[in-house]
Amino acid sequence: MNPPRDDPPVLQVRDIGSFHIGGREAHLSGLPAREVVFSPGNPPVRVDPNGSFEIEQMYVQHVRLAAPRARQPLLLMHGGGLCGVCWETTPDGRPGWQRRFLEAGHDVFVADAVERGRASWARSPEFFAGEPLFRTKAEAWELFRIGPPGSWQGRAGASAACAGQQFPVDAFDAFMKQSVPRWVGNDAATQAAYDALAAAHGPFALIAHSQGCNFAFRMALARPDRVAAIVALEPSGFPDPAAHELARLSGIPHLFVWGDHFEGHAPWARIRQGLAGWRDALRLSGVRVDELELPAQGLGGNSHMLMMDRNSDAVAARVQAWFVQQGLVV
């Protein structure tokens, strides 16, 4: 029997592997030992928590092709409260951007930032100050513009999505299984790990999402020789333009990508106003910044989670076309 017509192409993979980068050794002392019952019915075991640990490292998984067509490997940088899984199979089971950009000829690196996913996390509050934050379904539903503000009704099935929503709403609970806790004090360690990654394995083309974009902008400022291009998917933050020499970025083309359903979202209005200022500051410093407003380009209905929306292939194709236009794919 012949395979169905829409079978994805077989990938010629030269290497698949992973590593941790960044981080440091840290020590605990003076904490009391405690009794732990490892298996119900067994006697308790005395556990001394003091000693040495590795903390603040980042995890990176890479898939390299036998014959990549892109000039640099692509690094996918996830957003807040998520890890690299957001680039893999979509919550409703379609190929994600990791797979699509491999098909498009890129070696693909996927990071799990410090404290997220396979990067692991360290004892809190001794090493990670404060408490971890766990995103509720209500917050994700509204902040990610799946439904309008105030639309969450306790469960996804009872909540109204935005009209024409591209997020696969039936897979919202599956998406929430991707959520990982976050602290608010690890940005410096995350940045250090990303910068070390650029130094050791760059130059990269970057696709960053949301919180990840600020790390991408700062990586480029720290190591402009190690960043070939930045695609910023709905960036949520940016460096202080007055504190940096933005002309360092003049050789690095930028593409900002924005979805749909911003109307009535006060937090997003503030974010977009800030990013417009960052965009203008970059342009004034001679940086090429293109903007892809998806609704204006015929792609309506996207949520904040562009890479897993039902039209994720079409959005990826626009990003790939921009890479080709920049001469980054041969």
Add this chain to the structure above:
Amino acid sequence: MNPPRDDPPVLQVRDIGSFHIGGREAHLSGLPAREVVFSPGNPPVRVDPNGSFEIEQMYVQHVRLAAPRARQPLLLMHGGGLCGVCWETTPDGRPGWQRRFLEAGHDVFVADAVERGRASWARSPEFFAGEPLFRTKAEAWELFRIGPPGSWQGRAGASAACAGQQFPVDAFDAFMKQSVPRWVGNDAATQAAYDALAAAHGPFALIAHSQGCNFAFRMALARPDRVAAIVALEPSGFPDPAAHELARLSGIPHLFVWGDHFEGHAPWARIRQGLAGWRDALRLSGVRVDELELPAQGLGGNSHMLMMDRNSDAVAARVQAWFVQQGLVV
């Protein structure tokens, strides 16, 4: 220039992807809101921790070949305090068992058990009872039989390894970056997720390590139709033989693999005594159980971390030979 002779073969990959499986929706209420400063210098934001969450799911990543030679996909089940990363590139940068068993013709599934790595974890103590445990370097050094009992001297470089040690001792700190915290109360949720995985995507051949072996044995008891074989690398636990109908496993060949440096290790003496009883109970019930004592087979010096020791390729080759012997690879 010709590539070096030892270049690994190009893999023909039909699919690479991932999903979460298992878990449930859970709810928090009545907790106080708190003020969180997300960026230094910014005003605090009020965060309400109450709401709905997905908890207790497992993460699974799979790589499928265009033309697998194994009759079933292989599922790699990590041990305690670790996640699926232990099967990827070794801490000293060599290809790991994920890669080697792909080369050997298996589709490979790698799980991150509940609470570990990309499976994510839930608020504690509200959802995950008790406190998370963080393994110290001292415990890993001695429990994993890298150095003899009492050999840890505060850092790897100052500590004596066992004579003839196969663990890549210079990469011990890199290995410790793979460590993830653990709780002691999530075994039932982990088992439920593994059993759901077997039901949805099995039958599998299993390679399990340490704590992962007990989940493998129980998966086979729950769904013997979904398990083709079990390779148990230094299993650390087992079900109560009196509580199960072991004849259910009679069609499932088992291979137990043991490394070196057990002398003088009281915890390992207890573990091996227990597992000998489990082995004998299986055999009495008609289950084929082979044992591979690596030192007796000419492979000396292995630590508990067989899959990342310097002779990991040779150990993998013995396991693959056993799969072939069982008729599981065509």
